[in-house]
Amino acid sequence: MKDPVVAKRPARPGDTGAERGVAAAPHASEAPIPPTPEAPETTKAPHVRPGDRIFRGLATGSGVFIVVLIGAIGLFLILQAIPSLGLDNVNFLTSREWNTTDPSNLRFGILDLTLVTVVVALLALLIAMPIALGIALFLTQYAPRNLARPFAYVVDLLAAVPSIVFGLWGLFVLGPVLFPFSEWLIENLGWIPLFAKGNVNVQLGGTIFTAGIVVAVMILPIITAVSREVFERTPTMHVEGAIALGATKWEVVRTTVLPFGKAGYVSASMLGLGRALGETIAVAIILSTATSSFGWSLFDGGSTFASKIALAAPEFNDPRSAGAYIAAGLVLFVLTFVVNAIARSIVAGHKEYE
Amino acid sequence: MAKRLDIKDLNLFYGKFHAVENVSLAVPPKNVTAFIGPSGCGKSTVLRSLNRMHEVAPGARVEGKVLLDGEDIYASTVDPVEVRRTIGMVFQRPNPFPTMSIRDNVVAGLRLSGVKDKKKLDEVAERSLRGANLWNEVKDRLDKPGGGLSGGQQQRLCIARAIAVQPDVLLMDEPCSALDPISTLAIEDLITELKKEYTIVIVTHNMQQAARVSDQTAFFNLLGVGQPGQLIEVDDTEKIFSNPGQKATEDYISGRFG
Numbered sequence A: 001m002k003d004p005v006v007a008k009r010p011a012r013p014g015d016t017g018a019e020r021g022v023a024a025a026p027h028a029s030e031a032p033i034p035p036t037p038e039a040p041e042t043t044k045a046p047h048v049r050p051g052d053r054i055f056r057g058l059a060t061g062s063g064v065f066i067v068v069l070i071g072a073i074g075l076f077l078i079l080q081a082i083p084s085l086g087l088d089n090v091n092f093l094t095s096r097e098w099n100t101t102d103p104s105n106l107r108f109g110i111l112d113l114t115l116v117t118v119v120v121a122l123l124a125l126l127i128a129m130p131i132a133l134g135i136a137l138f139l140t141q142y143a144p145r146n147l148a149r150p151f152a153y154v155v156d157l158l159a160a161v162p163s164i165v166f167g168l169w170g171l172f173v174l175g176p177v178l179f180p181f182s183e184w185l186i187e188n189l190g191w192i193p194l195f196a197k198g199n200v201n202v203q204l205g206g207t208i209f210t211a212g213i214v215v216a217v218m219i220l221p222i223i224t225a226v227s228r229e230v231f232e233r234t235p236t237m238h239v240e241g242a243i244a245l246g247a248t249k250w251e252v253v254r255t256t257v258l259p260f261g262k263a264g265y266v267s268a269s270m271l272g273l274g275r276a277l278g279e280t281i282a283v284a285i286i287l288s289t290a291t292s293s294f295g296w297s298l299f300d301g302g303s304t305f306a307s308k309i310a311l312a313a314p315e316f317n318d319p320r321s322a323g324a325y326i327a328a329g330l331v332l333f334v335l336t337f338v339v340n341a342i343a344r345s346i347v348a349g350h351k352e353y354e
Numbered sequence B: 001m002a003k004r005l006d007i008k009d010l011n012l013f014y015g016k017f018h019a020v021e022n023v024s025l026a027v028p029p030k031n032v033t034a035f036i037g038p039s040g041c042g043k044s045t046v047l048r049s050l051n052r053m054h055e056v057a058p059g060a061r062v063e064g065k066v067l068l069d070g071e072d073i074y075a076s077t078v079d080p081v082e083v084r085r086t087i088g089m090v091f092q093r094p095n096p097f098p099t100m101s102i103r104d105n106v107v108a109g110l111r112l113s114g115v116k117d118k119k120k121l122d123e124v125a126e127r128s129l130r131g132a133n134l135w136n137e138v139k140d141r142l143d144k145p146g147g148g149l150s151g152g153q154q155q156r157l158c159i160a161r162a163i164a165v166q167p168d169v170l171l172m173d174e175p176c177s178a179l180d181p182i183s184t185l186a187i188e189d190l191i192t193e194l195k196k197e198y199t200i201v202i203v204t205h206n207m208q209q210a211a212r213v214s215d216q217t218a219f220f221n222l223l224g225v226g227q228p229g230q231l232i233e234v235d236d237t238e239k240i241f242s243n244p245g246q247k248a249t250e251d252y253i254s255g256r257f258g
Helices: A002-011 A017-030 A038-044 A050-087 A111-142 A145-158 A163-189 A208-232 A236-244 A249-278 A281-286 A305-311 A313-317 A319-348 B043-049 B080-086 B102-106 B108-112 B118-131 B135-141 B151-163 B181-194 B207-213 B237-242 B247-253
Strands: B005-014 B017-027 B032-036 B060-068 B087-090 B169-173 B199-203 B216-222 B229-236
Touching (some): A111 A145, A111 A249, A111 A305, A145 A208, A163 A281, A208 A249, A236 A249, A249 A305, A249 A319, A281 A305, A305 A319, A313 A319, B005 B043, B017 B043, B017 B216, B032 B043, B032 B207, B043 B199, B043 B216, B043 B229, B080 B087, B102 B108, B102 B118, B108 B118, B118 B135, B118 B151, B135 B151, B151 B169, B151 B181, B181 B199, B216 B237, B216 B247, B229 B237, B229 B247
Parallel strands (some): B017 B229, B032 B216, B087 B169
Antiparallel strands (some): B005 B017, B005 B060, B216 B229
């Protein structure tokens, strides 16, 4: 009974060549069957199978490729941006001006772009986070099993809607619908800077307010999907522990599911924020371009990094103007990178459950 | 507290699967009743039906009665949440809430029942931890997370959590199966202590353990795969282990099968 097992062991797929070579010798000597003449040869030089070598090469290659790719993108952005940054006649970080039509007199600063981008993304996040939490909890804790799966598909389907469609919907459907509400906010809460009358026509709906709501809908699926997966993995032993103590459904959620899923939920939201920061075409369609700079109102128009770059494609024939946009793209790249890094560190700092 | 349990014609189902058939059994107060039997015989399922945990599994169903001092816990007017607040449970693997401190873990059940008075909570925490023989080991780190304790300490923490609400009955589902022999001994000693105040039902795979800690032993068996589990016999532990009434019991405890 013992011998076949011993004989089989070296051939186990998980064994690496080196281990096998070493391990094979003692087992072979224990076995009643004398070792075949080939056996000592394999123990001399660790034998690597071609399949192992090829697969390792492919896997390592893919890993290296992605790192090189990201590095190359960063490098490209920096190299293309530097000459234009040198020609910039205003402060790149603190100026609200953006005029690149005359390549011999470049005046571009990112302050306005940064503010509009961040405000749109934060508004979207503020709206999407509680809704996504609700959906994820409903799907994992409250929905009947046969309903939860199709419902989750529907939410995932939302992610498959092209962003141009969201843009059109925002501009032609949501914008007009929001108008009475926006007007009411401006009239009654206008004394709060956030709800003050903005620098674009509210009736057209091309405001940060509309864009933020549309982007919220767009990032809802990713936040929901990731949170749902995390909540689903709440250890049964903890859930049962709470139930056995006489916890109601909500108390089970509060004492086990939420503490367990908190980090996952936060990082899911950060992923959503990353998307919101980079959302391009929907925002480009919705936001009306403003003649004056951003004044901290949700009813302002303006441009985000991504929408500004997308709408400026005709200017890219001159490398000096194009460089200005690439510099803006570089800032967006760094911003998204930082947001993702924060998300990672939050997840890494959550050790109680390991 | 320390009430008696009477199980009457209990049939348990998982969906269409008939898991346990016609169990009738009396659990006297301030007494330890052990459930033994081979894997899959339904002893844990019966235990979980005693505090209405069985029905938490999707499709699970219960027929029959479980009387707690004469009152059916399956009566339509009874809230399962209330049942679980008066019948405590300790699980196979220690499951303190990892994000809560040791103190918060102990008083978690009390908090759920709406007790907010901090002085009262601290008192209960100390009393329960002393009751679970854990106080001396953790009194200096009550604010540290419960997950930082050893497995045996965690299990005693779970026992402290269960007894903090002063339950009528304490159910234990193989409480020592994930523990080393020294921690097991500590838990067994604790069970003997707790018996003075609580009605205890314990499921165990370890027959020596059943013999050491219990006053009464119930042997469960199943006739074959796919067949429902059955209660073969229940009697004083001494009698079961020295002179069982059924051949199957004798075969099982003497190690001839299972």
